[in-house]
Amino acid sequence: MSTQPLRELLERAFPDATELDVVDRTGGGDHFQVVVTAPSLAGLSLVEQHRRVYEALSEPLADGTIHELRIKTKGGA
């Protein structure tokens, strides 16, 4: 899978994102790193912030498209 569909899922889940990045870590289309900074994440624990990302990507996670996911989240602008 390319990074574009994942980016679209995240953009839909975090319309307020000030930073949104998806990197294919190995070039194999299944190990991804996502970075999301969004005001809507502010005040949430890291666990809750990462949960939001998992929810946004639940489909590609469940069907095995994403083999490994690294997440970096921040609340705020």
Place this chain on the structure above:
Amino acid sequence: MSYSDRIKGVIEGSDVAIFMKGTPSFVMCGNSDRALQALRRAGAPVTAVDVLPDPRIRQELSAISGWPTIPQVFVKGELVGGADIVEELEQSGELEQTLREKLGDGYAAARDEQTVSLV
């Protein structure tokens, strides 16, 4: 037979629990290793559970925790997160702070590491 009760027993009965792929002496996944190394650097007394012997362990664990990936780290029954969060908290010093708050100042003295088998 269900693993849920034993999984909950480990989560609630351990100071620090890590559900991982492999064991501390034979880690089978880079992310499990990242989380384990961060816990070790913080001096955490780790109780490790290998999820690989039966896929149902992982399924039932995720149903309990609401967390989809492995590893999963718990301190005193509370989900701290996966490898990314544990690493981030270790680097910022918050992991040690949390361990001190929840386990007491002398938590690192034990340098305890044990493996629990669910199968």
